[in-house]
Amino acid sequence: NLFSNGDSVVKTCPRNGETKAGIFACCMTLHDHWGYHRGDANWKSAGEVVRLLAQASQGHGNLLLNIGLMPDGSVPAPAERTLRSVGEWMAYAGEAVMDTDRFAWGLQTREGLEADWSHHGPITRKGRDLYQLMPYWPGEEWTLAGLDADVESVTLLRPGGGIPHGFEQKNRILRVFGLPPHAPDPVCPVLRCRCRTTPTVRLGGGMRVPGVPHPPYDPCPSDIAH
Numbered sequence: 001n002l003f004s005n006g007d008s009v010v011k012t013c014p015r016n017g018e019t020k021a022g023i024f025a026c027c028m029t030l031h032d033h034w035g036y037h038r039g040d041a042n043w044k045s046a047g048e049v050v051r052l053l054a055q056a057s058q059g060h061g062n063l064l065l066n067i068g069l070m071p072d073g074s075v076p077a078p079a080e081r082t083l084r085s086v087g088e089w090m091a092y093a094g095e096a097v098m099d100t101d102r103f104a105w106g107l108q109t110r111e112g113l114e115a116d117w118s119h120h121g122p123i124t125r126k127g128r129d130l131y132q133l134m135p136y137w138p139g140e141e142w143t144l145a146g147l148d149a150d151v152e153s154v155t156l157l158r159p160g161g162g163i164p165h166g167f168e169q170k171n172r173i174l175r176v177f178g179l180p181p182h183a184p185d186p187v188c189p190v191l192r193c194r195c196r197t198t199p200t201v202r203l204g205g206g207m208r209v210p211g212v213p214h215p216p217y218d219p220c221p222s223d224i225a226h
Contacts, residue, residue, distance in 0.1 A: 026056045029066040030079050036068045043078040046085035047135055050188045053086075053097040054122035054133050058115070060102035089187040093157040096131035096190045100124045114200040116146060121188070123201060130193040130201075137183035142191065144174045149199035157190040165191075 031043045044052075049065065056063040067079050075083075090098075103115040103125040115123060120142070121133040132144065151169050154176050155162035167176045176191065183189055193199070 024059065024061040025064050026052070026061055027064045027066070028052055029068065030082065031068060033068050034066055036070055036076075040068070041078070043076075043082060046082050046089065046187045049082060049086050050089060050097070050133070051122065051135060054124055057097040057100045057124050058102070058122060059104045060100065085187055088159075089185070092159045093185075093188070093190045095126065095129075096124050096133060096157070096192070100126045100131075116201045116203040118144070125199060128195045128198060130195060130199045132191045132193070134183070134189045134191065137189060138179070140177065140179050140181050142176045142179060144176075144193075144201070145172065146201050146203040147172055147174050147193075147199060148202065149195035149197050151193050151195050153194045155192045155194070156184065157192055158184065162192065 030049075031037075031040050033040050052065070053063050067075060067083075070076055101124075103123065105115040105117065115125070117123075118132060119136065120138055121135045124131045124133070128149075130147075130149075132142070134142075147169070151167060151174055154165045154167045154174075156165060156179070165176050166178050167174060169175070174193065
């Protein structure tokens with residue numbers, strides 16, 4: 001079965017109690033229209049498309065990306081530039097968004113939590129590998145708290161091969177150092193953390209009620225019942 005979020009909606013679903021089975025698809029267009037419009041120049045950048053891909057992959061879904069073709073059936077030049085840039089990025093970093101595990105989270109979700117948010121960008125997972133996509137580059141150091149797995153290696157994904165980086169880990173906190181001071185990738189830098197076991201990330205404390213499953217953050221409506 002194919003479950004769709006609806007047009008122009010991308011989210012990491014099903015979550016927050018949604019239990020629809022099967023593959024889900026997020027439908028989005030590359031600019032503001034689903035067909036050609038000579039006045040619409042609001043084309044998404046390659047970085048924006050990569051973030052949409054990551055958001056869909058967090059929910060183990062697919063991104064259906066529409067292109068508004070020209071009246072003669074050709075692909076508009078801005079769309080071609082964006083798609084070529086995304087394709088070049090996928091050649092060395094596509095593992096972060098292809099065939100990934102479900103790694104979504106929800107403010108009101110009480111059970112089955114394995115993921116959390118990051119202000120640097122989306123986090124995805126595939127087996128023992130955790131991927132931090134970084135549209136917001138942290139600088140020379142990056143810290144991830146709440147990581148429930150021992151890290152074996154940290155690699156910056158780059159054309160021609162990954163670049164290993166030094167790290168230290170203590171009390172569920174991972175610190176990576178020696179990173180470039182500025183974003184090394186104009187589309188979206190990606191760090192891959194290879195772990196000894198399947199990684200989970202949990203940052204929020206949430207409401208602590210003994211014996212009651214709780215969401216990771218509060219206040220939220222589902223806490224009021226307790």
